[in-house]
Amino acid sequence: MHIDYLCDHPELIEELATLNFNEWGEFRPGQTVEDRIEHMRESCGKGAVPSVVVALEGSRLLGGALLIESDLKLRPELTPWLAGVYVKTEERGRGIASQLVNRVVEEATALGVPQLYLYTDTSQSLYARLGWEVVEDLVYENLPVTVMKFVIQH
Template sequence: MHIDYLCDHPEFIEELATLNFKEWGEFRPGQTVEDRVEHMRESCGKGSVPSVVVAFEDSRLLGGALLIESDLKLRPNLTPWLAGVYVKAEERGRGVASQLVMRVVEEAQKLGIPELYLYTDTSQSLYAQLGWQVVEELIYEDLPVVVMKFVTGK
């Protein structure tokens, strides 16, 4: 398995955007798959915020994760965010998500970012095992979520 910048593997942009849309599209009413593809293209930075990393084997996409400025409208003061961590169902249980998360943490450290945030409704235990700390619990878009942070040591 390899993890690299999505901008260096543009052949995965449409597939990753489509997977993200299928997973979370309901939370962005009015957004289309095409909107998500364009957002993914715009987020394809390298060594910057925003950026996107992908996990792949051979020519097969396994999953991806984003480093973005903001991901929670209710907390505009918190920045930047780990977002869109997604691993294909058939690839789960292999540590792909953990490796994607830690690659984004490494990116934040390289950029001198002292704290990185995320929110989750289902994966709090995974993130806690990787060193993320709970900031607060709240209701967002009618969904109970946990906001977490990672202190990068910078």
């Protein structure tokens, strides 16, 4: 298993975007899978915000994660964000999500970002184990979520 930039594997954009849409599409009412594919294509940076990284086994997609400018309309002042951390169901339990998160933190560190944000409804313990701190709990799109941050030591 290795982690690489999605932009170096454009044939996987549609698959990752579809997985993200299936997982979180209900939180973006009116968004289509085509909208999500276009957003993923636009986010496919490298060494910049936005960037997308993917976990691969050979050429097979295992999961992905995004480094984006903003991910929570309620907190536009917080930037940048770790978003869309997703690992295929059958690949979970192998530490892939942790490796994706750590890779996005490395990307942010290389860019001189002082801190990184995320929100989650179910994975607070995973992120806490990786050094993320709770900022606040709130309700977003009728879903209770936890906003967390990672302070980067430069």
